[in-house]
Amino acid sequence: MKRILAALLLLVAFTIPVSGAGAANQAKQIKTLHKQVKTLQKQVKTLRTQVKTVNTGLNAIYSIALVNWQATTCTLAMVADTFQATWTALDNAGISGAPFSTLLTPLDDYGACLDLGLTRQMGLSLPSWTAYNSLITFLYGP
Numbered sequence: 001m002k003r004i005l006a007a008l009l010l011l012v013a014f015t016i017p018v019s020g021a022g023a024a025n026q027a028k029q030i031k032t033l034h035k036q037v038k039t040l041q042k043q044v045k046t047l048r049t050q051v052k053t054v055n056t057g058l059n060a061i062y063s064i065a066l067v068n069w070q071a072t073t074c075t076l077a078m079v080a081d082t083f084q085a086t087w088t089a090l091d092n093a094g095i096s097g098a099p100f101s102t103l104l105t106p107l108d109d110y111g112a113c114l115d116l117g118l119t120r121q122m123g124l125s126l127p128s129w130t131a132y133n134s135l136i137t138f139l140y141g142p
Contacts, residue, residue: 067116069112070112070113070115070116071112071116071135071138071139073109073110073112073113074109074112074113074116074118074120074135075135076107076109077107077108077109077112077113077120078113078120078121078131078132078135080106080107081106081107081120081121081122081124081131082127082128082131082132084104084106084122084123085121085124085125085126085127085128086127087104088104088124088125088126089125089126089127092125106122106123116138117138118131118134118135118138119131119134
């Protein structure tokens, strides 16, 4: 019985310093992990700010691209209107040799001019610069 008691005392004596060293090591690891978490939190905050900035920039680029696309579509429709007015004028003047009247179907701009607040001049008997003036005013201001 004394031997068992002595063995238990030795076991306890050896485990106390080991567990104390283990606790010190765990405390050091926890301290290191806290530092890492704080660093990661700062990085996440920085990344969120960067993502917000990038998203804002992308929204602006998308808006500019959309207006550019609409302006291009509207310009092409205005050019088609001008050609059609020219062909109508040639037909009215009695110039023959080409079937201009078959090309007088208005070009669909899919609402691009309307979205930009511009008015097309379709079905004119003579070409006009009015639609182009409104487009240039839209793009560059009065």
